[in-house]
Each structure stands twice: as structure tokens, then as C-alpha cells.
Amino acid sequence: xxSAYHPEKVEREAQEYWRGTRCFEVAEEPGKEKxxxxxxxxxxxxxxxxxxxxxxxxxxxxxxxxxxxxKHVMQPMGWDAFGMxxxxxxxxxxxxxxxxxxRNIDDMREQMQRLGYAYDWAREITTCxxxxxxxxxxxxTRMFRKGLVYRKNSIVNWDPVDETVLANEQVIDGxxxxxxxxxxxxxxxxxFMKITAYADELLAELDRMPGxxxxxxxxxRNWIGRSEGLELGxxxxxxxxxxxxxxxxxxxxxxxxxMAVAAEHPLAARAxxxxxxxxxxxxxxxxxAAAEAALETMEKKGVPLGISATHPLTGxxxxxxxxxxxxxxxxxxxxxxxxxxxxxxxxxAKKHGLPIVQVIAPADGREIDxxxxxxxxxxILVNSGEYDGLNFEAACDAIAAHFEDSGRGRRAINxxxxxxxxxxxxxxxxxxxxxxxxxxxxxxxPDDQLPVVLPEDVEFTGVGSPLKDMPEFLEATCPECGRPAxxxxxxxxTFVESSWYFARYxxxxxxxxxxxxxxxxxxxxxxxxxxxxxxxxxxxxSRFIQRVMRDxxxxxxxxxxxxxxxxxxxxxxxxxxxxxxxxxxxPHALVEKYGADTVRxxxxxxxxxxxxxxxxxxxxxxxxxxxxxxxxxxQAHAESGLATxxxxxxLDTAQRDLRRKTHQxxxxxxxxxxxxxTFNTAVAAAMExxxxxxxxxxxxxxxxFVVQEALDAIVLMLAPIVPHICHxxxxxxxxxxxxxxxxxxxxxxxxxxxxLIEIVVQVNGKLRGRISVAVDADDDTVxxxxxxxxxVQRFVADKAxxxxxxxPGRLVNVVV
RNA sequence: GCCCGGGUGGCGGAAUUGGUAGACGCUGCGGACUUAAAAUCCGCUGGCCGCAAGGCCGUGCCGGUUCGAGUCCGGCCCCGGGCACCA
Numbered sequence: 001x002x003s004a005y006h007p008e009k010v011e012r013e014a015q016e017y018w019r020g021t022r023c024f025e026v027a028e029e030p031g032k033e034k035x036x037x038x039x040x041x042x043x044x045x046x047x048x049x050x051x052x053x054x055x056x057x058x059x060x061x062x063x064x065x066x067x068x069x070x071k072h073v074m075q076p077m078g079w080d081a082f083g084m085x086x087x088x089x090x091x092x093x094x095x096x097x098x099x100x101x102x103r104n105i106d107d108m109r110e111q112m113q114r115l116g117y118a119y120d121w122a123r124e125i126t127t128c129x130x131x132x133x134x135x136x137x138x139x140x141t142r143m144f145r146k147g148l149v150y151r152k153n154s155i156v157n158w159d160p161v162d163e164t165v166l167a168n169e170q171v172i173d174g175x176x177x178x179x180x181x182x183x184x185x186x187x188x189x190x191x192f193m194k195i196t197a198y199a200d201e202l203l204a205e206l207d208r209m210p211g212x213x214x215x216x217x218x219x220x221r222n223w224i225g226r227s228e229g230l231e232l233g234x235x236x237x238x239x240x241x242x243x244x245x246x247x248x249x250x251x252x253x254x255x256x257x258x259m260a261v262a263a264e265h266p267l268a269a270r271a272x273x274x275x276x277x278x279x280x281x282x283x284x285x286x287x288x289a290a291a292e293a294a295l296e297t298m299e300k301k302g303v304p305l306g307i308s309a310t311h312p313l314t315g316x317x318x319x320x321x322x323x324x325x326x327x328x329x330x331x332x333x334x335x336x337x338x339x340x341x342x343x344x345x346x347x348x349a350k351k352h353g354l355p356i357v358q359v360i361a362p363a364d365g366r367e368i369d370x371x372x373x374x375x376x377x378x379x380i381l382v383n384s385g386e387y388d389g390l391n392f393e394a395a396c397d398a399i400a401a402h403f404e405d406s407g408r409g410r411r412a413i414n415x416x417x418x419x420x421x422x423x424x425x426x427x428x429x430x431x432x433x434x435x436x437x438x439x440x441x442x443x444x445x446p447d448d449q450l451p452v453v454l455p456e457d458v459e460f461t462g463v464g465s466p467l468k469d470m471p472e473f474l475e476a477t478c479p480e481c482g483r484p485a486x487x488x489x490x491x492x493x494t495f496v497e498s499s500w501y502f503a504r505y506x507x508x509x510x511x512x513x514x515x516x517x518x519x520x521x522x523x524x525x526x527x528x529x530x531x532x533x534x535x536x537x538x539x540x541x542s543r544f545i546q547r548v549m550r551d552x553x554x555x556x557x558x559x560x561x562x563x564x565x566x567x568x569x570x571x572x573x574x575x576x577x578x579x580x581x582x583x584x585x586x587p588h589a590l591v592e593k594y595g596a597d598t599v600r601x602x603x604x605x606x607x608x609x610x611x612x613x614x615x616x617x618x619x620x621x622x623x624x625x626x627x628x629x630x631x632x633x634x635q636a637h638a639e640s641g642l643a644t645x646x647x648x649x650x651l652d653t654a655q656r657d658l659r660r661k662t663h664q665x666x667x668x669x670x671x672x673x674x675x676x677x678t679f680n681t682a683v684a685a686a687m688e689x690x691x692x693x694x695x696x697x698x699x700x701x702x703x704x705f706v707v708q709e710a711l712d713a714i715v716l717m718l719a720p721i722v723p724h725i726c727h728x729x730x731x732x733x734x735x736x737x738x739x740x741x742x743x744x745x746x747x748x749x750x751x752x753x754x755x756l757i758e759i760v761v762q763v764n765g766k767l768r769g770r771i772s773v774a775v776d777a778d779d780d781t782v783x784x785x786x787x788x789x790x791x792v793q794r795f796v797a798d799k800a801x802x803x804x805x806x807x808p809g810r811l812v813n814v815v816v
Numbered sequence: 817g818c819c820c821g822g823g824u825g826g827c828g829g830a831a832u833u834g835g836u837a838g839a840c841g842c843u844g845c846g847g848a849c850u851u852a853a854a855a856u857c858c859g860c861u862g863g864c865c866g867c868a869a870g871g872c873c874g875u876g877c878c879g880g881u882u883c884g885a886g887u888c889c890g891g892c893c894c895c896g897g898g899c900a901c902c903a
Binding site for chain 1: 817818819820821822827828829830832835836839840841842843855856869870882883884895896897898899900901902903
């Protein structure tokens with residue numbers, strides 16, 4: 001064995017061993033406790049970036065740790081291969097999206113393998129392959145039959161120059177990114193999945209998911225946004241249909257002074273035909289991007305429609321407006337304006353000179369000026385006729401009862417969550433399995449005609465989908481009546497692929513069913529790791545589709561992911577690493593220079609997984625230096641002859657101290673990795689133990705025994721993080737077995753025992769001294785020892801002691 | 817605008833249940849080794865005062881609770897993530 005650390009050699013040998021023994025390829029073993037460890041699969045964008053390396057390393061540490069804990073671990077990897085970047089690359093380079101994607105996959109797979117992740121590559125999934133997406137097409141047709149998918153008009157960003165639909169990302173300051181034309185909102189028919197049918201279950205189950213971060217659960221709760229309220233109709237002049245609105249504040253109903261509808265609302269369209277000013281405003285409203293953030297931050301504007309609605313309680317007429325902040329896609333596309341008790345309504349009323357009426361007074365009786373600002377808290381009703389004096393609950397009940405009795409309204413539960421629009425007017429995605437027939441309308445493609453294969457050999461221009469120009473794709477026969485029909489050219493949102501891939505890893509080769517019995521063994525995922533940016537969309541869609549699969553009898557699990565770890569971004573100079581900012585660091589170059597273990601160690605040591613990680617070239621060097629010290633320490637110990645076991649009872653104080661440190665470190669790192677997921681502090685503890693070993697100078701048999709025990713423990717505990725160097729060092733320490741088959745060490749309680757402990761002494765909460773006392777000393781003994789300390793005496797002196805607080809094993813605080 | 821996070825030395829971070837602020841690492845400075853450099857090893861490294869012992873200040877800002885607050889509560893400021901067609 002050479003004495004210097006050569007990572008490329010060490011890493012090649014370890015990886016050859018793992019490949020030769022196929023130790024990460026696993027099959028179902030019903031007797032064993034399984035552990036399914038999954039990372040959010042990457043989009044094959046070209047090369048691995050540091051964000052990938054970080055999340056893969058975090059997940060790999062967990063997988064390897066659980067394996068050492070005796071679990072039967074499955075860790076797969078695959079490719080979220082459909083998406084816009086392939087189309088953009090195709091336009092820029094003239095390469096078909098498929099070719100570009102497959103080439104990237106090959107490059108990235110090779111880079112991943114160089115990093116030594118414990119993946120079962122036999123399960124690799126590529127979502128743009130027909131053998132994968134045929135099953136989501138199949139599930140879509142099942143959902144069609146159950147009424148869980150439907151078609152309706154919805155709004156997209158329309159680039160009037162390129163005549164194409166733009167993603168929100170492609171709209172910059174309200175303009176198309178290529179044409180620079182002002183983007184318009186346009187309505188087109190699109191397919192929707194009825195996630196709202198599962199809203200209650202998706203919400204309720206969050207309370208029974210202890211393995212998810214509270215922040216993510218809160219975000220999902222707020223996103224689903226369940227609210228209880230009243231649905232009621234306002235009669236509008238010139239129409240027979242009442243204008244339906246939903247409110248969570250029926251108690252403020254008497255304060256309604258206007259109504260507002262969305263620009264796309266039929267009442268606005270009707271008024272626009274009569275009045276050119278309204279038409280101009282409605283057109284202007286449509287010239288904004290569809291993203292909610294854009295709508296919510298723009299100036300609140302509106303114009304009166306010149307018609308009025310009748311207040312359902314007072315019979316008074318309130319004016320009807322069209323306003324740019326009312327969204328057609330939320331609820332009914334209409335809202336009632338209560339400026340006295342809603343901030344946004346208040347501002348709108350002030351701006352347009354609409355009346356502001358106070359109908360709620362503070363419960364504590366204080367005076368408020370409603371003209372100076374909205375009062376949004378719950379309170380007591382005033383100016384509300386027969387409802388005066390009621391509190392929030394009583395008023396809501398009374399008013400709801402009134403509407404229910406008269407049949408003009410009803411108590412209702414409303415969700416902020418909207419159904420999932422899955423249609424994309426793009427080429428590089430999974431075809432939506434529908435054919436359109438003049439006689440039979442939209443007909444799902446029958447099972448025996450699936451998959452609907454996306455042609456990969458295309459000329460891609462970026463203007464419209466090439467599928468529209470391909471008769472061999474477009475032309476179909478109606479499955480119901482046999483007449484000529486036309487195939488759907490829209491493709492699925494790529495979130496459809498990523499909403500079920502986790503289950504498919506259990507049986508990637510199943511060609512008879514979407515999932516088979518193997519999924520029952522592996523699902524749910526025990527540990528899911530990925531970016532916090534997916535806290536809502538991807539994770540909520542996955543929870544939805546998992547339930548659809550459950551209800552289809554494909555999987556018993558309701559929740560796909562038992563434990564969730566959301567890792568932070570990789571930053572450099574305070575900003576996210578990105579090509580656009582030009583602050584990327586190529587992982588490949590670093591692996592070439594320092595080896596995979598150094599890169600893995602840096603990723604793990606520099607920050608806790610959930611936090612953003614600030615890149616540092618010097619930090620990488622520091623990790624490399626540590627591995628060199630580690631290597632040298634183990635080799636030096638091994639070269640001078642390995643130790644033989646010694647009876648721990650015969651150790652002297654220094655030997656016992658090192659042994660205690662070893663076992664304290666085992667306890668700490670087990671807790672850090674197994675419970676706390678603070679891998680950075682686990683590494684710090686291992687470094688501390690190695691520092692203790694290097695300071696320890698005792699070549700007696702007993703001394704060599706405690707050193708060997710410490711080094712064995714460090715190698716075992718760093719194995720999940722830096723598996724290659726540990727593989728080699730384990731052999732150097734004289735073990736015949738392969739490290740990959742070793743178990744996690746356990747702390748020996750007897751080694752942890754100690755006689756004296758240090759206690760901190762405070763006077764009035766300020767640190768004034770430290771004392772050493774017997775570990776089992778009682779409070780009085782500790783208090784006396786504390787007061788006897790010379791520096792403590794200086795501060796206590798002749799002052800009266802008011803009380804003394806003794807925190808056993810920690811501190812004494814003397815209050816004078 | 818709305819929802820969710822975060823803010824601690826020169827830097828990354830530690831402090832796990834309200835109990836020693838700054839573990840571990842980086843940088844910097846000083847020293848050893850070397851013809852020299854690199855590498856390695858040793859020491860110091862929050863600010864201020866002090867010969868020292870030790871003291872005072874200090875966890876984004878303002879206020880509160882407590883014997884004791886980085887940690888809990890109220891109000892602000894700044895930074896990041898998400899907002900339904902980036903993935």
C-alpha cells in the first residue's frame with residue numbers, strides 16, 4: 001500500500017468492487033425491512049451542476065447509513081426527460097429534442113457514476129421513452145372514464161407575433177422573450193385533472209405526516225386554502241341569472257357598496273359591446289401575463305359597467321364594476337366589495353370614490369375611523385338592522401340561515417386549490433391520448449392502441465408543434481364509430497411524469513401493467529430528498545396521483561413519501577449558481593482535481609442539508625486536507641502494526657478519556673445522521689475525534705488498542721459520506737470483510753461513564769467560574785462548591801443571596 | 817401583493833428541550849521544517865480595556881417575558897423560495 005493518498009486510484013478500486021459485486025442491485029426480500037431512498041430525479045439539462053451533486057450526496061449518505069443499520073435499501077435514479085429546454089436547444093442548435101436529451105443523459109450518467117452513488121442502475125427510468133409514458137396515458141384514460149379529467153377553456157399567455165403559447169418563464173416584463181411583443185391572455189380549450197376531488201383528503205392527511213417539515217405542510221395547507229363561507233346570488237339588472245359570489249365574511253354583508261367581476265366575465269363582455277370605454281378597459285386587462293404574481297402586484301384598476309346589482313338583504317342598488325384584480329379562474333369570477341372591512345376593497349373604494357360603510361365595530365368598544373382604514377378583525381355588527389349586536393359566529397349563522405331559508409344562498413366550503421391544467425401546446429412531451437371525432441367528440445385512445453408514440457425524428461422550428469404538420473401522427477380513426485378522426489396534438493405537463501415515477505422504480509420493466517406486485521413491497525418511499533422549490537406543485541401533484549393509483553387498485557399507499565428532506569440551494573457570491581449569472585462551478589473538474597470523496601465531503605460538511613450552501617474554493621481544499629490527514633493517520637497507525645484487544649478495565653486515565661471520546665462520538669454521530677439529519681455536525685464530530693487521536697501519544701498495547709478502536713469507528717461512521725477512502729482504509733486497518741457489508745457501530749455505555757464533570761457558575765446570569773464536581777454530587781454540594789469559587793466570591797462578596805438555581809449537570813446561577 | 821423560510825466573528829457554520837455564544841473548518845498572522853517554494857506540523861485569531869488575573873460589549877433593528885434569551889412573545893427591516901406553463 002502506498003503511503004500517499006491518491007483519490008483517483010482509491011475511488012476506481014472501490015467502484016470496481018461495488019460494480020463487481022453488484023451490491024446496490026436489490027430485489028424484493030419480504031423478510032427484510034426495506035428502505036426506499038429517493039432523490040428528486042434530474043432534468044437532463046446537459047451537465048451535472050453543484051445543486052445535483054448536493055442533493056444526490058445527501059440522499060446517498062442516508063441510503064448508505066440505512067444499509068449499515070441493516071435495512072434492505074433501494075436507491076434508484078432516472079431522468080425527468082421531457083421539457084422546454086430540449087425544445088430551446090433544438091431551436092438554437094438544430095438538433096432534435098430527443099437526440100439532445102439522450103446525449104445529455106449519457107453524459108450525466110457518467111458523471112454521476114464517477115461520484116460513487118449507491119444506485120441500483122438496473123432500475124433506471126427515462127420518462128420520454130414510450131414504455132414509460134404509455135402508462136400515464138393509460139391512467140389518463142382511466143381517469144377520463146371516472147370523470148376525473150375534463151376539458152374546459154382556460155387562459156394562456158399568447159405571443160401575437162410568434163403566434164405561440166408562452167410559459168410564464170418566457171414572459172419578461174409582460175413581453176414575449178423572443179418577439180418582445182406585448183403578451184396577451186387568450187382562452188383555449190385544455191384538459192384538466194380533478195385534483196379538487198381530493199382536496200379534503202390531501203388537506204386532512206397533512207396532520208398525519210410527522211415525517212414532513214412543518215413549513216412544507218403549512219405551505220400545502222395554505223395552497224389548498226379550505227375556507228367556509230356563504231355562497232349567494234345578487235340579482236343584476238338586465239339579466240335573469242343571479243351573480244354568484246362566495247364570501248368568508250357573511251357578517252359584513254350589510255357593508256357591500258359595490259360588486260366587481262373579472263375582465264373575462266360574461267357581464268363584462270356584454271357591457272363592453274355597449275360601451276367602447278369598457279371594451280378598451282377589458283382589452284387592456286387581457287394584455288397582461290397570466291401569472292398570479294404579475295396580477296397581484298399591478299395597480300388595481302377598474303371601470304363601472306353602468307349597471308347595478310340588488311343587495312339581497314336591503315334591496316338597495318350597488319354599482320357593478322369590472323376590475324383587473326378579480327380572477328376568472330378563482331371561484332365565480334365575481335366578488336362583493338366591502339370596503340369597510342377588507343384592505344383591498346377599501347383601497348379600491350377610496351380611489352374610485354365608492355362609499356365606505358362601517359358594519360363591524362371592535363368587540364372591546366374602542367372607537368375606529370372607517371374612513372382612515374379598513375377594520376378587518378372580527379367584531380360586533382352595527383348598521384346592520386336586525387343583525388346589530390351579533391358577534392362573528394352568530395351573525396354568520398343568522399345570515400346563512402336567512403339565505404338558506406329563502407333559497408337564495410347556501411353555506412359552502414370553498415378551496416383556493418384549482419384543478420390541474422395538464423395540456424401543453426408543445427412538442428416535447430407525452431402525447432395526450434385523445435382523438436377528436438366530429439360525431440363522438442373527444443374519445444380516449446383504447447388500451448390496445450397505447451402508447452400514442454411521440455415521433456422523435458422531427459424538424460423542430462419552435463413555431464407551433466411539428467405534430468400539427470405530420471399527417472401520420474395527426475390522422476386517426478375514431479375508436480367508437482370508426483370514422484376518420486384527428487389526434488390531440490397537445491402534450492402533458494411534465495409534472496405528470498414526475499407525479500408517479502417514484503412508484504414505477506419498483507417495477508420499471510413491467511409491460512403488462514402500470515405497477516405490479518413489486519410496488520406493494522417498495523412503496524411508499526421512506527426517504528424523499530429534493531429542493532424546497534418543489535414544496536407545493538410537484539409534491540402536491542404526486543400526492544394526488546398516488547391516490548388516483550390507489551383508487552385504481554395499483555398501490556395500497558395513500559401517501560407517496562413518508563419522510564421528506566428539502567435541501568437548500570448551492571450559492572456562489574450570495575446568488576444561486578446559474579449559467580445566466582456565470583457563477584457556476586463544474587463538478588466534473590473538481591472531481592478530476594480532488595476526487596469524488598472531497599467533493600462529497602465539502603457538500604456535506606459546509607452546511608446543514610436544509611440550508612443554502614455558500615460555495616468556497618478554499619473550503620474544498622480544506623475538505624481535501626482533512627482526507628489527507630485522515631489517510632495519513634490511519635496508514636501511520638497500520639504501518640506500525642495493528643493493535644490487539646485489551647481489557648477496558650485495565651486502561652489508564654488518558655486511555656479511558658480517548659475511549660470515552662470515541663464512544664461519545666459514536667453516540668453523537670448516530671444521532672446526527674439517524675435522527676437530526678445534521679450531517680455537517682457529524683463530520684465535525686469525526687474531525688474532533690481524529691484530532692484527539694492525533695494528539696494522543698501512547699504506543700503501549702493499551703494505547704494502540706484505544707487508537708485502533710477510534711480509527712475503526714471514524715472509518716465506519718464516515719463511510720456513508722466518503723465511501724471510497726473508507727473502503728480502502730478499512731482494509732488498511734486489518735479487516736478482511738468489505739466495508740460495504742459492515743454494520744454501524746454502537747456506543748458502549750460503560751465507556752461513557754465518568755467520575756467528574758464541569759459545572760458552570762453564574763452570578764446574576766453572568767458566567768463567573770467553572771467548578772469540577774463528582775458526577776453524582778447532590779444540589780447542596782454543588783451549590784457549596786460554586787460559592788467557594790474565588791471569582792464567584794468576588795461578585796457575591798457581602799451582597800445578600802436572593803436565590804440559587806442549580807441545573808443538575810450544567811450550571812449554578814447565584815442571584816444577589 | 818399573498819404564503820413559507822432565513823439573518824450569529826474576516827468567511828462557511830456550531831450552540832439538539834430557555835442554561836458556558838463562536839464547536840468544527842476556512843482565511844489571515846506568527847513560528848518550525850526547507851537552499852527556496854509547495855506540502856506538512858505547531859501557536860494565535862469576535863470587538864474594546866488590562867502586565868496579568870480578569871472585566872465590559874456582542875447573535876439584523878426596537879420593545880417584552882424570565883434567575884437566565886441566538887433560542888420564547890409583540891412590532892419592524894433586509895435577504896431567499898413559491899405563486900398553478902422553468903423544472
